[in-house]
Amino acid sequence: MGRICDGSRAISAGDHVDHGGERLRYRVTGMDCASCAAKVETAVRRLAGVSDVVVSVPAETVTVVHDGTTASAAIASQIAALGYKVGRHEESSGLGRERGREGEPGHHLHSHGHEEEGPWWRSRKGLLTIGCGVALLAAYAVGLLFPSIERGAFLAALAVGLLPIAWRALTAARYGSPFTIETLMTIAATGAVIIGEVQEAAVVVLLFLVGELLEGVAAGRARASIRSLTRLVPKTAFLETDSRAEEVPAESLKVGSTILVRPGDRIPADGIILSGTGSIDEAPVTGESVPKQKTAGDKVFAGTINLDAALRVEVTAAAQDNTIARVVRLVEEAQEAKAPTERFIDRFSRYYTPGVLLVGFLVVILPPLALGASWGEWVYKGLAVLLIGCPCALVISTPAAIAAGLSAGARKGLLIKGGAVLETLGKITIAALDKTGTLTGGQPRVTDVIPFGRSERDVIALAAALETSSSHPLARAILDHAAATGAPIPPAASVTAVAGRGVAGSVGGLDLFLGSPQAAAERASLGEDGMARITTLVQAGKTVSVLLAGDRLSGVIAMRDEPRPDAREGIQALHRASVSTLMITGDNHRTAGAIGTALDIEPRAELLPEDKQRIVRELQSRGHVVAKIGDGINDAPGLAAADIGIAMGGGADVALETADAAVLHGRVLDIARMVDLSRKTMTNIHQNITMALGLKAVFLVTTIIGITGLWPAILADTGATVLVTMNALRLLNVRLEV
Incomplete structure (x- = not known):
């Protein structure tokens, strides 16, 4: 993952390569961290005529700018000699499709990571x-x-x-x-x-x-x-030609084309509805839990799902756009633009390892040459210094604590992808949380049943009778509520969906209609009391369905995607940990405001994926260390852009894979527990490093002045290793406080 290591420079919209020469781009497989990037960049920069090298680990690319005096094969050979597989990389106009040929030179035995x-x-x-x-x-x-x-x-x-x-x-x-x-x-x-x-x-x-x-x-x-x-x-689309629909590859669609989208199909391109009215499930793009009613003139997005009516759509963007x-x-750019944390032990070894070798060499030669001391005595002491300087304890100090911290987190349902992620979690200053599926359960639930001339039980029973065969999220909410309250569901006859308005049918000879307040008002008078109740529910951010029996108002059912049981407590725990919070959602302002008020969190609503990423960038520009928490595909750019991306359990696979960490049990409280685990792990690491270096420093002094020799020097390293390991293992039973 890009955040785990550093040393790479990234190609992004704002990172321009020197164009004062020929620009070549290579696909290099096997690069998994910044030490890989640093080795590749250093090696290529040594070639004559190379003026700039840009390495992107997430995109597996190396871009080289040179004056034309260096052959492309020589550059590929230099990279391949390090053990990576190299091919020329040419960008196409599609969704990141690539064409390339594998580089011939070099060997691949010691390539770094999962290269194939x-x-x-x-x-x-x-x-x-x-x-x-x-x-x-x-x-x-x-x-x-x-x-x-x-x-x-x-x-x-x-x-x-x-x-x-x-x-x-x-x-x-x-x-x-x-x-x-x-x-x-x-x-x-x-x-x-x-x-x-x-x-x-x-x-x-x-x-x-x-x-x-x-x-x-x-x-x-x-x-x-x-x-x-x-x-x-989808791979294909139905393109209208001469008043008939012809199935064509979706990537061949051009701006201005007219396509037919059948009920149940995914929409193959961004566009504007020309004719038809229906519900569109936009969760893949906006994360909104309730499908939106769309009609002529409304925008639709590629990848969203047309639920219940045929639509004619004019294409407004080609496949690549x-x-x-x-x-x-956005996800690729966000990952490439990272400045990943370099592994502590690798960074420290740049100075520590050569320093130990130099000190050991000086201990051997300086006293005999400068003071006429015995060569045998100081060679012995020099060997002891090398043993003291053996980095075994240092090598294990950080990984042991990290491994124990990661294991402790996994036992508690906290999946953290690597040591750098675990370290950074404790540094976050603000958490930007998605609403749907993160702060809320992700599915609408019945919150209010208001009867008019009937009992609540009858209202739910009649509504459920109409919705029995529907898979719409609102229908499922009504059916679930009927099951939870034990309301009997009578058989319904002549049930038909009224496109974009609701559902009609009859129960025991009684004509029924269940739909939106607007559609119900066109069929019957809802009265002042009914309209007042509906208005209050809508202002609370709830979706309202109205039940009509004949031409009379029989009931109002309100539904909303409600907060998780621990959402408010989880936000308060973050505040106690000195982490600010912000809710960013694709849902409407009214619903977001109601949830924000209930949870005591600032809401920002009606956001597209690029808006969420922009907000993350703005927070970072103000000096914040940002954690983005979400569960949907629409959260992927924000998860990748944030310093730490956290996916909620049960979310989309891409959110889980793009994120640095995941809350597997879907508890908001677990975010604060991650922060606490990070801080305790870092304290443990600092203790380990202090013990490892402290023991070495003590034995270095005692060896130089002649108090200890080779065997105590060996114990300085092995003893430190034992102490460090035992200290790290304490994290396995760590108690997380929130």
């Missing part, structure tokens, strides 16, 4: 991880059966995983990046072997490979989820 499509276990990194795991298990078995060759067995198992890592470190160093995380891992494993901890070295290498594999799988799934958005748009295509581009 398909199951992870078939990828090169997957095969390497499995091979290392099998070798480690075999070494344990050999050690039990033949103790005399146990060390050799573990050395062989270590070599399976470490040699490719060491090769990557050497290759990166050759192309200008000598102190990468691969270098750190190689030094750590080698140091462990030197002090006799061959088993520990082999296990640490395996865990490193597993972590890299999981990161690659997550990155690949996130990319695939964005591409899957385009599946919302429709609403879904814009959402895809």
Whole structure:
């Protein structure tokens, strides 16, 4: 994921590459984090004639600007030498479709991550991880059966995983990046072997490979989820030609064309209704829980669903410019424009590892040369310094705490995608929450039943009789309420849908109509009391259905997507954690205002996906660290743009994949629990680093002045590793306070 690492520069609408030369774009698979991006950028910049390099990890692209003196094949070869698969990337006019040819030069054995499509276990990194795991298990078995060759067995198992890592470190160093995380891992494993901890070295290498594999799988799934958005748009459309409808590919539709959209079909293009009236489910685009009534002159969006009437629609945007295509581009741009957090251990190793080597070297040579001291004594002390400086404790300090924090969160239904996400969660200053499916349950429910001349039970029973065969969300709300209250549902006859108005039928010879207040008022007088009640309900942001029996008002049923039971408590918990809140929704102002008042949260309503993303950007420009919480496809751009995107459980797959974290149980309170988990994990990490470095500092001083030697130096590292691990494991039983 883009937020986990840094070092990459992103291509976005506001990031312009130097156009003073030839511009080439390559598709590079296998880049999963910023250390990948940094290695690629450093390597390509070393080529003569290259003036600019822009690496985008989320889009898997590398853009190079050069003066024409460097051949394209040479650039591809430089990237491929690092272990990535390279192909020329040409943008088409469709929804991000690509054409490319694989680069021939270079080798791919040590590529970083899940570089090929398909199951992870078939990828090169997957095969390497499995091979290392099998070798480690075999070494344990050999050690039990033949103790005399146990060390050799573990050395062989270590070599399976470490040699490719060491090769990557050497290759990166050759192309200008000598102190990468691969270098750190190689030094750590080698140091462990030197002090006799061959088993520990082999296990640490395996865990490193597993972590890299999981990161690659997550990155690949996130990319695939964005591409899957385009599946919302149907492949074909019915194009009107000479008064008849001909089925054609949806991507061939041109602006100005007229298409026929049948009941139940997804709309294949953005457009304006020419004729017809019906309900449109716009949840995929706006997130609004209740379908909207649309008629001639109204706009419709690609990917939305026409529920109950045939429509003739004039196309207003080509396939590459429709609403879904814009959402895809917004998500990609938001991910590319990230400034991801660099892994702490990689950043620190840039200075720590070479520093330790330098200190050890100086300890060996300076006293003998400058003071005439004994070479034997100071070589011994220099070796002790190198053992003290072994980064094993540091390597495990942060990952151990992160792994424990992530595990603790998972046990509580808090899915957090990586250490950088866990770290940033504790820094958020404002949470922008979607309404439908996030603060509310996502489905309308009956809130009020007002009878006129009948009992509430009769009103619900008669309404349910008309709605028995309907799958409309409002119909389901009435049927669910009838079931919950035990109202008997009598059989209805001659039930017919009145397009855009309601449903009519008869029960026991009594003619009934259930529909909107406007449609009901055209059929019968609702009276002053009835209109007053309806007005009050509508002003409360509720959807109202009116039941007529013959020509008389018999009842009013109000429905609304109600707040989750813990929504208000969850918002208050965020406020106690010093996190401000804001509700952003595609729903109408009236409904949003009513929910906002009930939950004590500022509402912003009638927003499209790009509006939500714009609000996130505005908050960030004011210095806020923004968390965006949502559950729908329409939330994907905002989730990607925010510093932290959190998906609510049960939401759309693309929201879950685009987001950095997910609340699997759908509790608003869990957002505050995530913040608390992050802050406690970061406290644990700071404790670990203090212990690891503190012990090393103490033993460094005692070694230099001659109090301790090699064995205490070994204990300084292994002891620190034990302490750090035990401290990190405390997080598994952490109690989250909100």
